[in-house]
Amino acid sequence: MTPGLLGGVSLVAALVLSVLGLVLAVLAYSLRDGRYLEAAKRLSLLTLLAAATSFAALEWAILTDDFSVSYVANHSSASNPLWVKLVTPWAALEGSILLWALLQTAYTWLVGLRAGQSLDLWRAPVALGTLFAVQVFFFAVMVFVAHPFDAVPNPPPDGLGTNPLLQNHWMMAVHPVLMYLGFVGLSVPFAYAVAAMVARRYQSWIFETRWWTLVAWGFLTAAIFTGKWWSYEILGWGGYWAWDPVENASLIPWLLATAFLHTAQVQERKGLFKGWNFAFITLAFAATVFGTFLTRSGVIQSVHAFASGPVGAWFLVFLLGVLALGLGLLARVSSEIHEAGEVRWRSREGALLAGALFFGTFAFVVVLGTLWPLVVEAVSGAKVSVGAPFFNQVSVPLGIFMLLLMGIGPVLPWRNTQAEVVRHLAAMLLALGVGTLLGLGLGLSLGVSLAIGLFAYNLTAIGLMVAQGVRARSRSLGIPAGQALWELAASHKRRFGSHIVHFGVALAALTIAFSQTYRVTEQKTLQVGETWQTRGLEIRLLSIGAREEANRFAAIAPLEVRSTSREGWGADGRYETRLNFYPQMSSPLATPVVRYSLYNDYYFVLMQFDQEKGQWATIKLIVTPMVLWLWVAGLIIVLGTLYILWPAGARVTSRQASPMAGD
């Protein structure tokens, strides 16, 4: 048995099993027979095992340098370090689809496990069938167009190697997996929504998918932040977000999923907005496919398009299929969803709807901006670019409105506004004004000052809400405030978790304003021993050397940096800037050296060096404030999500089961 054979056979097995699962689910639905459903659920475990075997076979082929397997011959090399080999399965198209499909089978299996308990015989087959259909697509793509295990007739002695950009940082082991976990995770609420529309039960799915949506959202958020961090540490231009089409492709599902998370609460609470929620979740899942289509088809140029190939048309058809299924069903049942009620704008639901409105608009702007160059070229033949300067400008007003709503929303009660709320709002607006004036007084730009004001405003909102709850509890039960806070945090996990997440978002917005406004890039050529005085720093080029490493060759120019004023605080130390030469790359790859401090980041890149005598080196210096806090904000958001998701203890669960009384 060779890994290629094992992988190929288990791929076909996974495809066949997925088709069978789909057939069984259809039978279970049309005959209303639980035995077929049971069989489909068991099949989902078998499919997971087949996919896992296939994935393991790919790892096996890569680890044993089996260059008779095309994927290994094209994307790996015998000299790669162990960790690079371990992550090579998702370094190119075929393998990344395999990882995606593997995760999809895992989610399908988990849904199957829960389907018996929470889903009935009308909906469970539809939900499982939808997920099986998604699996059929991915395995068919691999079996028919992007086969990872194609045999190479005359295996080469060594492979072509892994894309150097992807083996330059250990984030390769983290970010793509998180991204796929998020993308695939959105298929579950989508499948539940399809089931709800087929079975015509429009309300309960929103409770059942709360957990799933939040899991997918948490993974997506973590993936976006780790992606920012990775591109900051690797790409060498000092930024973390370039509004590149591939980055936009990950942002669009996140925006739509965020909109859905908020409108779902209106449906939970008031039974309204059912049709919109179906539309939002369909669009969010479709956006993950759309993103993959963009990255994999080569339709749009991008720095991050590592895995393009012949699968574009397949993904386009799949995208249309997802949209047709979700929106088609919605069109069929929409006349039947009788929603009656009233929404007051000056209440929680009003703020939630307005928030969703902005998230939806933001998604619309990003989609339009990303695709517009294609549209213009198709219509008039002219070439245009829509890039970072555009997106940065339009996201400022949208961001301001969203931050304002984020503060107000949780403060407003579900019912009509009360006097206490007016006092809270006054305090928040005061914080907004004081924060903004403070920023202006410090000589900061208007945008950054406003960001400080909005941060203070959101902080006040969260503080007032927590204080109010704690005061009420400690007074009514006669317990100390600390204990009341502890108990409240344990019993109202959703609410406290959302406070944590909102705090993280407010902090992220503040850091983005600072870092985008005050980033400075400079470049200078230094002779060995020469000192460069700039931005409160004293930079000395120590030497120029070379180093041989397993999979690359490096030119190294160490710098000695001393801070001379407050502006360069925290920069002291030695920086080893380097250019990495990979055999499979025509030009060297600069690896930045970054030092974070509580305020400024110091970021050095070796641009060029004297290749004859080793006497000079060209150094790029980028100083950016507050980037460290952006990573902290990302961590806070993810921890807040985890806090909501963390299974509650028995004592707490019973309390939580009562309607969120303290809200």
Place this chain on the structure above:
Amino acid sequence: MRMKRAITWWVGGLLLLAWALAQPSPNTPPPDFSPEVFRIAGQLRCPVCQGESAAESNAGIAVEMRRIIAEQLAQGKSEAEIRAFFVERYGDWILYEPPARGLTLWVWLSPLLGLGLLGFGLWRYLARVRARALTAASEVSEEEMARLEAELQSPERQP
């Protein structure tokens, strides 16, 4: 085997070094760039890159663009003049910020357009929901009754 691999690598490394030394670019240091250069270059597309700006890319043409920007700044040209210089050569495509006219005006209008479309949809939806709440206050429609009955019938076999 290990020995052989090590030798291969040494040879490979030396070849690489030789190749690096034989780079077509002359071994003269590039000029120094002020923050202003990178700020302007960040708004221009690197014509040969996969979606990178002239500030980010290390491709030859991006380096050359930065050099031209630095030169023109030194000549006292304004940012607008430098941008116009590049637009004249490459067309509007070189600007990452699309001009607010013609077909690309729509991109600038997209936030208002999106907000307007979604807002209108929401407004119509809420008006309908409200009207329904006022008129058909407690009436249960026939199809809802039918559905309720269907749902109350338990399935033949529970899993």
